[in-house]
Amino acid sequence: MPLHVQGLDYEVGGRKLLVGLELMVRTGESVAVMGPSGSGKSSLLSLILGLVPADAGNLLVAGTDISVLKGGKLARWRQRHIGMVFQFGELLPELTPVENVALPALIAGTGRVAAFDRARSLLSGLGVPVDGAFTADLSGGERQRAAVARALMGEPSLLLADEPTGALDEQAREHVADVLFRVPGESGCGLLVVTHDAAVAARADRVLHLVQGRLVGASERGAA
Template structure:
């Protein structure tokens, strides 16, 4: 039995200051696409260029450095450490990237203040869902990435909080100058993006278009 092809010659270019949304049913290959962009999955062909570097050709240590410096990720459930304060969660990402402690905490506090998150003295686990996702966005931005990837970032939120977090995410390209790529099942979230594609039969298809046989 031949291996299943999840991505076949897909092409997506997102520049700094632009946003793109990738939609598609469960199992269509959205997670594989994210894994390729992050360098967690090496494609059998083609290039995956982030910040001028084809990450598919990097060795593991160089890949980890490039990912830390140039990519930020927001997950559906935040993936934060609940026992740490928001500023500790955000600063930790900068510290792991080699930023000096004082600078890491200063940058973390500035981002959290700008995003309206109470960051002193409160464990992250006690924040609301929206505040946790804003903390996750701050953590993803703390190393000033070239691209921000968001994997179902509003999937665990109620409608009001979803809209607030989506507002924030789609302000990111203009406010911070990075590219934004959102993977989502939510058509209302996807509709906010500059470019919207669907994964159909291993191809990226512009929203509303049909796959040609």
């Protein structure tokens, strides 16, 4: 299973953001998490990435509890099993799309030819130009699709996306959402998307809402 969160507690500045939170994302499944600003959605992603420690609970990514991994072991596990798509892509504008997508693999020690071949294949499959353009010259939608390609470079077990369409116009948003929600079925990973956009969330197999530190379904939210 790509992700299994059990009894997760997280407190910041005396405020409990997450309380006994439970979450599963299965292979081939997409899950969207919604909630108001400050509810803890981005904190949840940071915890899953191992960027901040939880106060209690277990965070199993691809079957391993990352809360017990430290330093280089954590970095290697994250690199191997988690892909991340940020709201603004976080690409280097002075590099070509192929260079941006290949970069994580090159850092991990993959040979240049193999890394660039896979980067070109991913970009072509997502409709992003691979020749004759710098990343700065791409449209917003193309840059975000390139960010998806980069996140898939390591064939992750789990793909995370933090407001992946938040900075796009409507047409680009639809195209990026089309690409993103195809990924679990085509790549065999789990997808967890944090978003404010109900139309984007509705594409997921399941939609959960972060309410008072816990994730609840639509029916539970209505009863709360």
